[in-house]
Amino acid sequence: MKTIALFDPIREDLERVKRKMRQAAQTEHERLTEALQHLLSSEGKYIRPALVILASRFHPADEDKVLALAAAVELLHTATLVHDDLIDGSLLRRGLPTLNATWNPGATILTGDYLFSRAASLAAETQNVRVVVIFSQTLTLICGGELRQLFSGQSRPPTMDDYYRRISSKTAALFATSTEAGAVLSGAPEDQVQALRNYGHNLGMAFQIIDDVLDFAGDEEQMGKPVASDLRQGIVTLPALYFLSGGNNSGVVVQVLNGTRRDEPAVRAAVDAIRASGALEAAIAEARRFSRRGQEALKVLPDNPHRQILFELADFVVERNR
């Protein structure tokens, strides 16, 4: 397991989550099970399950239910990635071939659906109606956000507001659900549940902004996918928005974004222009503001080692380089 050092105190719990996910993805078909295990073995950071576990540690909680929810959250995330990769036509994720790179679309769609259903079953294992409601609403938010992007993307260039809404449903919603539902399972008082939800939301916003910055920063080998993959698909993220709003000479960036040019030299020139403009630094500063807001929210919680990990995690997501 290649998760981050901060999670060392809960590493064993995360290993159990991973086993639970793998059990949930068992099927009677060797080839299918193999592919699912392969999919689940790609080394994510396990941030979402870690959030569930840490958020549940301020009051006594039933550990089996916490781990079931942690596995549910990560499986839901995996399911959305399977469908996203198919929709985007992505062939690599975390440096490994995507399902759709080897399978036909039908098998890929059904595998995503299957993982959704396993995630829902794991969430139901908590036997907690409020958790199940939060969980299903999150899936609605995630899909609704992606549909919004598809349906409005065609009519006008996106604004900052569009961007924040998009990353809120794409990423922050599941982060917020992880911390909120973890807190609910521990029977935390409502102000603490809301504080943890608030923390999760802000952490998710910061996390996604940095993801979007890293898309411009790294190279293919480091990131496990092509550089500037958003730009190449015409997806406008915060660095591009800062660049465009900064009165820069934006010719090639606009051309790549609107698809007039997508050749390699144009993409490289657009990436260089954005890097040189200070837009990446501005986006990182914005991520830090979200991260601070998250840290602020933690203050109402009892001071314990888990609060400290959550606090440091908010710094980590801004400072990470992959």
Next chain:
Amino acid sequence: MKTIALFDPIREDLERVKRKMRQAAQTEHERLTEALQHLLSSEGKYIRPALVILASRFHPADEDKVLALAAAVELLHTATLVHDDLIDGSLLRRGLPTLNATWNPGATILTGDYLFSRAASLAAETQNVRVVVIFSQTLTLICGGELRQLFSGQSRPPTMDDYYRRISSKTAALFATSTEAGAVLSGAPEDQVQALRNYGHNLGMAFQIIDDVLDFAGDEEQMGKPVASDLRQGIVTLPALYFLSGGNNSGVVVQVLNGTRRDEPAVRAAVDAIRASGALEAAIAEARRFSRRGQEALKVLPDNPHRQILFELADFVVERNR
């Protein structure tokens, strides 16, 4: 609403279910909402929601929860159809263009996911953990069955057992869930819950066998989709299994099934051969056996008008011609 006459006593409830489904499929995007409303306006028979309602009527139940569950079940069914039509490349369903006939695959995949999430939220509105568990397990069964078909279909010709397993997960599982969960919501004693589940399963088996028979029987205008669509995709259903096991001179049927020939004259010849062999009648007789088993299961229930409707419904699904 074009549902069947048998459902007249619960027609108003079904109208409310339809409104609930349409509300659940509201989005902020006019074009998307329009497409979803169009999708939900295609006139299905509403058998699954009717099963939920009827099964809940043997003991006093919270009507709002029953209708939420009825809408959840039908939305889940709709979501699976959206993905199935995309996977099969079907362009017509119930005589109307499918979503994928007008949209790109990404929008169609996400719309199916969105409907899954709305279905899950509606199921959670019952506030009943047992119902939520049954519901999510059904989605696992449905997707698992389709994956099985994809992954085993390539290795060997299907047997009768394969066929029964396939239609059990494809159709009978959601029928059984509808009656079981409806009964659970009414607080029925466990033997009645199991009897209603048993009824739903057998009704679903009979329903799907007749669907597979009708695929050979009707013409395109009557059925709203091309004749023998299964055969054209190499899908072996009960009529073809009876035909093949009956020692018939099966040349053209095998050729169409294994894809050696798929031209129109070959498909027509295969359909004619199966029709002439008595295989359709044998399949109908088998459907009737399932239907009788379902009627038998109803005996432990209190005798009331709803039990009578369920009884007659078991005859109807075998005798229907569309």
